Amino acid sequence: MRNMWNDFQSSLFLFYKYVTRGNKVTLTLTILMATLAFIQINIVHGILSGAVNLIYSQTKSNYVGNIVIQPGKDQWGNKEQYITQVERLKRKINAIPGIIGCSARYSTGAIIEYDPDKTGKDIRSISWPVKSINPQDEMRISELHNCMLAGQYLDESDRDQVIMGREVSGGYGASLEVQSLKGVNIGDEVTVFYHNGVVRKYTVKGIYATVFPLADMTIFVTQKEMESVLGLRDRASEIIIRTDEAYPEAYYIEDLRKAGVELQDIRPWQDFIGLVLGIVQSFDIIKKIILFIGLIVAGVTIFIVIFIATISRRKQIGIMKAIGMKESIIVTSYILLALFYATIGISLGMAIIEFILKPYFIAHPLVFPMGKVSLLIVRSEFLTSIASMIAVSIVAGLIPSWQVSRENIIKAIWG
Amino acid sequence: MIEVKDLQKTYTGKVPVHALKGVSFDIPSGQFVALMGPSGSGKSTLLHQLALLDTPTSGGILLDGVDILSLSQHAATDFRLRHMGYVFQEYALIPELNAIENAFLPLMLLGIHRKEYIRIAGDLMDKVGLSDRLHHLISELSGGEQQRVAIARALVNKSKILFADEPCANLDTENKGIVLRLLRKLCNELGQTILMVTHEPEQREFADRVLWLRDGRLEKEEYISKDTQEEALHNGYRTDISSDPDYLKDD
Structure with a gap:
């Protein structure tokens, strides 16, 4: 247990140094991409959920009550x-x-x-x-x-x-x-x-x-x-x-x-909205597609960044292994880096949604045939997008770092 | 004490390459050994096998009686961390870490308390003459300084043996002298066992013993006298020392 904690601390140390002393432009752009992917997922979800909510609300207020x-x-x-x-x-x-x-x-x-x-x-x-x-x-x-x-x-x-x-x-x-x-x-x-x-x-x-x-x-x-x-x-x-x-x-x-x-x-x-259910189901499909695309965009971006980072540090990773660093420490440090990109991206995305987009859509709702629609962030969908982004970032950090860290030390050092 | 017995290494491929063809020798603790030979003689291959960076095809290596070739990959990693130090040809430091962070990295991996590893690494950095460069990033250090940081990192775990793979290859004459004198002093003052690969015959004067390799075989041994070592230490690195031209020829 103590060894595991020590290994984690070593990974944390490396990750911290990658962030604080690594390329700031890469860091900024990667976080920006993660932020945009998160916003894209949630803004489309929010609009479609807002539209569905409006349909439901209209159904209850003006059609069949509860x-x-x-x-x-x-x-x-x-x-x-x-x-x-x-x-x-x-x-x-x-x-x-x-x-x-x-x-x-x-x-x-x-x-x-x-x-x-x-x-x-x-x-x-x-x-x-x-x-x-x-x-x-x-x-x-x-x-x-x-x-x-x-x-x-x-x-x-x-x-x-x-x-x-x-x-x-x-x-x-x-x-x-x-x-x-x-x-x-x-x-x-x-x-x-x-x-x-x-x-x-x-x-x-x-x-x-x-x-x-x-x-x-x-x-x-x-x-x-x-x-x-x-x-x-x-x-x-x-x-x-x-x-x-x-x-x-x-x-x-x-x-x-x-x-x-x-x-x-x-x-x-709900028994009286058969006509509307088709729209709601279509919206659900659109939401899933948008979530999938958003996750792919975020995942591939982080994957490429980690892939380039690990490939360009191949020799360095070989040297770290040569001095006795475990592969797991190296892999964990890159997973932490990927998680950092995703977490900061999610946090910035959340702040932008909460403090900029939500107030904007309240002031300027979208006009749909069934009424005015503003963003409706559904808690469960929001949490799903966060969990999915984190899961995707872990995979995006794990695969390239694992591939490179498993390479033969001599090959990694000498190419 | 390192005991190498009939070490062989064959690189498989379309045409198998027999890099080591049965090398045997012993190195007592505290000895500074230079591995020399022309390009392709197997110097670096031998060093890689001894430092557990690669796996030999056959043969045995005992370090203080431990059969290190029987270690699992995980155990070999741990063994390198606890008992070996390695200085690479091209500095091989982590650019995101400053000088002392590079130096204390093995101690951190060993789980030593932060205060303690900073103290130990600081002492070593002082020994290698870099006490005023502790917090400089690697990019702010000269080649010689970087190599001294690499030496400090290799020694920080009180390694039983220090492997140095052409540590002066990319250094100017002045820095070569500094690094070689440092290695010699480490051997003299700390009793550090050192195995250094070099293709420059002049550098052998700093060692106790020279193992000459040719075509994957140990061809001859040479012992350097204390006087020669003292003179090398006193005079620093010189380029006018006579060399053995036969062994400089590439195969």
């Missing part, structure tokens, strides 16, 4: 059309600690028509779901009321008015022109043909944009209006729940079950 309750199955195993005794259910839900709020929605298929010049010559028609909300309840579970691009949010008493997402309206910078009414404005009249045969005319009270395309493809009427259309009361197609996110959704789902929400189908928000 948890969705849907109708359960009847005695024959068929899915019920509506949740019953909704008001009672809402009281149970709201009583659970950690639940911020819930909102019951009806959802029904409909054809929406828009006749801009009211002549019948240019009727624009789309088939789209119409949903109902209780405006007050909805304010507790979504950001819809804060996302009005034009006009106003619904009032509880509104019966002949609708709000629609900009993707439905087809104006206000909508990006999915194909499935839209191609230019509905505030105050315009639309006709809704519900699937049960009821036809209603509504004035467009507001156009909203959450910047999350899935959420911007919906038309909302008030709960009272929808109950009048469907001829129902105290029912819902779904109940959207927001939690304080202190625990994972599974924790609250368990609480909901315990509170007596047993017959309904309760699902977390």
Whole structure:
């Protein structure tokens, strides 16, 4: 043990001298490369994680909340059309600690028509779901009321008015022109043909944009209006729940079950992002590729530096062995040097990310189709990049120094 | 005491080269031996085998009764560190270390306490006349000074034997004199066993004994008288000493 410690001290001594008395330009450039590789890995990870986080956050804020309750199955195993005794259910839900709020929605298929010049010559028609909300309840579970691009949010008493997402309206910078009414404005009249045969005319009270395309493809009427259309009361197609996110959704789902929400189908928000999951999975692949490339860049740089250092010191290494220095001491000294390059590179990279890049991206977020994205450094990914850089640097230091230090002493000295 | 018995070294290849063809001799402790011979005679090869830098094809080497050829690679490294010192032709110091750091390196490897190895190396640096150059980087020292640092490094572990492979090859006349006198004094004052390879016959006057090699064989031995040594020590290195022209011819 004492010998090992002494050997390590000798390696440390050599490493210290390489750093303090070695070529400063090589030292600086190698550290710079390690720093850039680390930043490159984490900045791309950060942007993609930021984008994924934004998608998740938008999904929860504007699409399905944290948890969705849907109708359960009847005695024959068929899915019920509506949740019953909704008001009672809402009281149970709201009583659970950690639940911020819930909102019951009806959802029904409909054809929406828009006749801009009211002549019948240019009727624009789309088939789209119409949903109902209780405006007050909805304010507790979504950001819809804060996302009005034009006009106003619904009032509880509104019966002949609708709000629609900009993707439905087809104006206000909508990006999915194909499935839209191609230019509905505030105050315009639309006709809704519900699937049960009821036809209603509504004035467009507001156009909203959450910047999350899935959420911007919906038309909302008030709960009272929808109950009048469907001829129902105290029912819902779904109940959207927001939690304080202190625990994972599974924790609250368990609480909901315990509170007596047993017959309904309760699902977390993740079950509703099938469309988004493809993007997230693609981002994960990109992240892995970037991590791989970054590690290769850092590893190869350090490898080349150590390789050149050991090759140019071949004779010196031969002499060190000739005077009785163990190969392991020589190899360890170069591994320490490689670790030094990586560690300083990582530290500088961390400082640049924390004090320069993060504040910059907060001040100047990137504009993505689903919103503004800033850097999100995920702890586990950050630690993985650090551990990977360190592992790669050890290998990059070990291989060349081991190769050269194993060379025959006479050959090393005389070439 | 070094005992060399029928040492042979053949370098394998397309055409095998028999560098040593059965060399045997003894060197008592405290003797300064010069290994001489023309180029290709096997001087350096012999030194490399004795210093465990290479492995002979056959034969035996005993150092104070220890069969050093039976040592494993790891044990041989440790043996070199504890019992041998080696001075190379081209200074062979570590440029990132200063003079005293180069000198104390073997002691550090041996695990000796820092204060102690600095003291021992400092004393040796004083003995080799470099007490005022301890903290100079190698690039700031002259060739002669660098070689004296190499000698200090070779002796710092109180080595049983000091191997010197043409230690004056790259030095000017003045520095050659300094290094040779230093080796002679080390032998006289510390009883240091020294085995020095040289191709310059003038340098043999500093040794006690000369082993002449030719074609991988020990051809003859020559003993240098104390008077000659004293004269060499007194007069320093001279280039006008008569040499044996036969042995200077390359094979």
